[in-house]
Amino acid sequence: MSEVLLLLLLLLALGPGASALPKPSGQRQTGPQRNKLLLVSFDGFRWDYDQDVETPELDMISVRGVKAKYITPPMLTMTSPSHFTTITGRWVEDHEVVHNMMFDQKTNLKVPHKETLRRTEWWDTGATPLWITAQNQGLKVGSFHFPGGGAHYSGQPIQRHVFETPGFPDDNETEWRENLDTVLDWFSVEDFDLVTLYFGEPDNVGHQRGPDTPERKDIVRQIDRALGHLRRGIDARNLTHNLNVIVTSDHGMTTVKKRPLVDEIILNKYLPLLKLASFEILDYGGFGILTPRPGREAEVLESLAKVPNITAYSKSQMPYSFHLGRSQRLPPVVIQADLGFNLNSRLIVYVNKGDHGYHSGEMDMKTIFRAFGPDFRQNVVSQPFDSVHIYPLMCRLLQLQPAPHNGSEEVTRALLVQETDGASRLVSSLLLLVSFLFFFV
Known part of the structure; x- marks a missing residue:
């Protein structure tokens, strides 16, 4: 009995009904249980940007979906490294996109960020992004402006990718709405399964004006209006019951201290860079890299130890928690400025009023996570988690067998309706x- x-x-x-999210398999499932996924990233959206601005749409997402208190990006808190961690689930030392700029220590090649987005050799490092994993398991995939989406991986392009229009302003609200409509049509008209969508704000405003300014508040209001347009577009296309949406970012933003000759760090005052270094990227905000000339690494580190408001690391002795030490691409010396201080090599060339690139443990570097759709619970606020865990969550939602990654599905399991029920x-x-x-x- x-x-x-x-x-x-x-x-x-x-x-039946205990879980509408069966264990991932390598086969495409065409039944009603597989829902679509839109990943939206707003560059430089700090975790607390919605706390001093009226954001009814973000508030509604929090009620109708899930919200993390904040997300911790990887070291490095830069656009390309962080986005590639999100889309691969790998730490930066594993996926090797170690800077916004493509560079070569031997030739002193330095490729600007926008051009780097088009250079496959910078992105195709052996880590497999979600787009390729999804394509190889039968899904229809697209990327709109998302970093890494324009590269080929082992010769394989992403099925559809749209590059940013050169010279077009990142804050054009009309273009935002058009881009959202295009992406939603990919889902509703062309039956795409996964699309990633990137917006360059509020990062630009944060850099140019600073994070604690009226202009930053204005762009957050614009983002909120865009999310309202997205929500209405989902309803109008009858996607409400089969489209999951994740809204996140790559890093936060902090105010850069700009008192002349007090807070500026000019490294050449402390060590002769031309004599001691063969390669450098130092005029880039709070993060710098340097290749000492042969036999001069100890001298370089000793000199850098005397520089105020920075910490210099030998790559071989870098803290494990950075997940950078095993990188083959990073130069031997990594320099991290204290929060709000910026690096200059020989002259003060830095003009930004806000920046990132600082230690990911700083609260100003934390970012947002919101999600809604048929597979997410409602009115749930989760504890903070690292962005590396977003990848296995996306694989779970799409019922994919993930590629090797550093995240954990368990971290986000309680966000899903069926798992909890x-x-x-x-x-x-x-x-x-x-x-x-x-x-x-």
Whole structure:
């Protein structure tokens, strides 16, 4: 009698409906249980940007979906390294996109960020981004402006990619709405399964004006209006019940201290760069890299130790928590400025009023995570987590067998409707079983 009842209760707990998210497999599933996924990134959206601005759409997402208190980006808190961690689930030392600029220490090649986005050799490092994993398992995939989306991986392009228009302003609200409509049509008209969409704000405003300014508040309001346009577009195209949406970012932003000759760091005052270094990228905000000339690394590190408001690391002795030390691309010396201070090599050339690139543990570097759709719970606020865990969550939503990655599916499991409901159903059934056995035995 007890065995029969136990079997019935377990079947009830784990039977059809206990989870609409079956374990990932390598086969494309065309049944109604597979939902589509849109990943939207707003560059430089700090975790608290919605706290001093009226953002009804973001607030609605928090009620109708899930919200993390904040997300910790990887070291390095730069656009390309962080976005590639999100789309691969790999730490920067594993995916090797170690800077916004493509560079070569031997030739002193330095390719600007916008041009680097078109250079496959910078992105195709052996880490497999989600686009390729999804394509290889039968899904239809697109990328709109997303960093890394324009490269080929082992010779394979992403099925559809749109590059940013050169010279076009990143804050054009009309273009934003057109881009959102285009992406939603990919889902509704062309039956895409996965699309990644990137916006260059509020990063640009944060750099040019600073994060604590009226202009930053204005662009956050514009972002909120864009999310309203997205929500209405989803409803109009009947995608409400089969499209999951994740809204996130790559890093935060902090105010750069700009008192002349006090807060500026000019490294050549402390060590002769031309004499001691063969390669450098130092005029780039809060993060710098340097290749000492042969036999001069100890001298370089000793000189850098005397520079105020920075910490210099030998790559071989870098803290494990940075997940940078195993990188083959990073030069031997990495320089991290204290929050709000910026690096200059020989002259003060830095003009930004806000920046990132600082330690990912700083609260000003934290970023946002919101998600809504049929597979997400509602009105849930989760504890903070690292952005590396977004990748296995996306694989779970798309029912994909993931490529090797550094994230954990367990970190975000409780955000999903079926996972929580299934677990609750099992616990309730087991408690019922215990009560029954206690009563009859």
